[in-house]
Amino acid sequence: MLKLYNTFSRKIEDFKPINPPHVGIYTCGPTVYREVHIGNFRTYLMADFLRRMLEYNGFKVTHIKNITDVGHMRQVGQGHHAQNIDPIIKEAMDQGKTPLEIAQYYTSLFLEDEKKLNILKANVYPKATEHINEMIEMIKLLLKKEIAYESDGNIYFDVKKFKDYGMLSGNTLDKMDNLLEAVRISVETDKKDSADFALWKKAEKDRLMKWDSPWGSGFPGWHIECSAMSIKYLGKTFDIHTGGEDLIFPHHEDEIAQSEGASGKKFVNYWLHGGYLLVDGEKMSRSKGNVYTISEIEKRVMPGGRQGFDALAFRYLTMMTHYKSKMNFTFEALEGAQTALNRLKETMVAWEKPRIGCAEYEQRFLDAINNDLNMPEALSIVWELVRSDYPTSAKAESLFKFDKVLGLDLAKNQKSKIKNQKLEIPEKVTKLIKERDKFRRQKNFDMADKLRNKIKEIGYDVEDKGNKSVVKKV
Ligand SMILES: [Zn+2]
Missing domain, CATH: 1.20.120.640 (Anticodon-binding domain of a subclass of class I aminoacyl-tRNA synthetases)
Incomplete structure (x- = not known):
């Protein structure tokens, strides 16, 4: 029986796919504004061993790995956002390129590194920038169900409306209040609750990366892309979700809240997280x-x-x-x-x-x-x-x-x-070959053939290639 540790249950469980022999895996991929480091690759290697192990067992795996090419942070540091200048946009501004050029460049480096590491190619590498519509549709659904709310062009997920919030990470709301209090996390003033997280953010003036939405020009929050893209390619409930343990909270916790909030179904059956490097x-x-x-x-x-x-x-x-x-x-x-x-x-x-x-x-x-x-x-x-x-x-x-x-x-x-490999040829054989070459040059083919048979008896074969004799072990 195949067993996997599930972060969600904190137990080793028997692995039972939803639709055997098919298995769906979603892996949170890189944010592409610089070269991916070996700590991230350790996590991608874990996902690769997982996939190869499943295929070794005869399962047919569909592996999805997203490319985060949308900047999810503010373009300009302001007030309490001062440390949160968006890295993709910052890199683009520093290099005098567009954010998309930066993303394309680092995506290709990432794929090259994966190849060098023999990480099997994902079936799809969905890009966040190409799935803005799917994200908007999901946000609309969450608003309709009143699990999300709008505030001045920003859309937030209302965590109090999702009773299972915190089940993956253990950061349940009662604990979170203390946690947030203790570290005094910067709190957007337009949120109902400090634990609420952004699904959509209003664009600053002159922002480089922004899209039109029913709520005005803006850009998606970080977590929504993985919910929208995993569901698109693997369905509302799928088998395995992987990532580094640093993603358990808030990223994966928020993915569960959004996805289950929208679909009303269980999102993922097995959560696998790689340790730190x-x-x-x-x-x-x-x-x-x-x-x-x-x-x-x-x-x-x-x-x-x-x-x-x-x-x-x-x-x-x-x-x-x-x-x-x-x-x-x-x-x-x-x-x-x-x-x-x-x-x-x-x-x-x-x-x-x-x-x-x-x-x-x-x-x-x-x-x-x-x-x-x-x-x-x-x-x-x-x-x-x-x-x-x-x-x-x-x-x-x-x-x-x-x-x-x-x-x-x-x-x-x-x-x-x-x-x-160089063939080790015994001296005896070398000698016979030299002799035979002499007969060949003299066109004495009878003698040449006799010597070839002699060489064969010792366990080697001679082939004539032009003027050269090529030796092989029989
Ligand atoms: Zn993700």
Whole structure:
């Protein structure tokens, strides 16, 4: 049985899809105003392992990952919004480009990085800017149901009208009052309740990104895009929603409120959240300069002289920690992952062609991944298999199967290495080839053929390609 930890119930649950063998997954994607960092990629890798694991089990997955290309914050910092200058718009203004150009540029970088990490392409990457109408329709429905209200061109979700508010994060309204009081969060003055959140915001004068709506010119709040787009592509109730644990509150809590408020149905059956990625034991932050991107780790020069890492070494590294746990990234650990990955690939080069796999290890691997995606366990089974006494043809067969989940390009790598591999030719054979070449030049083909047979007896075959002799092992 396949088991997953569900943030909503705070329990490990048996996974039961709504419409087997189909499974719908929605992953909160990046906000595209700069390069995506490795902490975010850790979360996308979790979603990728999840999807591959489901496909390994025979499910047919539809994976949706949104691209947040709408700025959800104010363009100009004013009063209590001073720290909330919208990053997409800010980047556009700094670079003298349009917000859409900025978004397109960083979207393409993001997709390239995903490719390098062997993250399978989502079936759809819906862009927020292309789904403004769907968001407006959902807001209209919430207004009609009186779960939302308008105030001077802004639309807010009325959290008091949604009784289950706080079920995912534990931030229920009674606790929230104290929480908001305690941290004195800046409160928009036109809200009924400090916990209410914006569905639509009125545009400032001269704002770069804005759209017409029944409530005047404005732009959507952050959370509404994920509700509108996930429902559009996966239906009102779907199987799995993933994201980083930093998104549990308020983003996912608000997604549930909006979606269930609008549809009257349960939104998501399983919520999966990836743990934080720390760098050298500390939280990543721009001011500390420890926010790394994939292109940076590819170029990183190490004190020992190593010139850069494969993106796949980072993929390997993320498997060494369970997705729910905090992961501590260090370059030393990455170096260890790179060495392990190289060793795995080098070991496999000498292996025979895959034949019949090792049933025992295949069962153990399946049990590990089906147990809430236990990749560290799966990885240790891989190495146990590599070191086992099974014939290499059996190890190869099983490892190529496992690689459908691991995504380390093991098969591809072995094939290309075999092609480039230099054949060790015994001196005896080299000598005979030289002799044979002499007879060929003299057009003494009888002798040439005799020598070829002699070479064959030793276990090698000679092929004539023009003036050259090409040797192969029989
Ligand atoms: Zn989202």
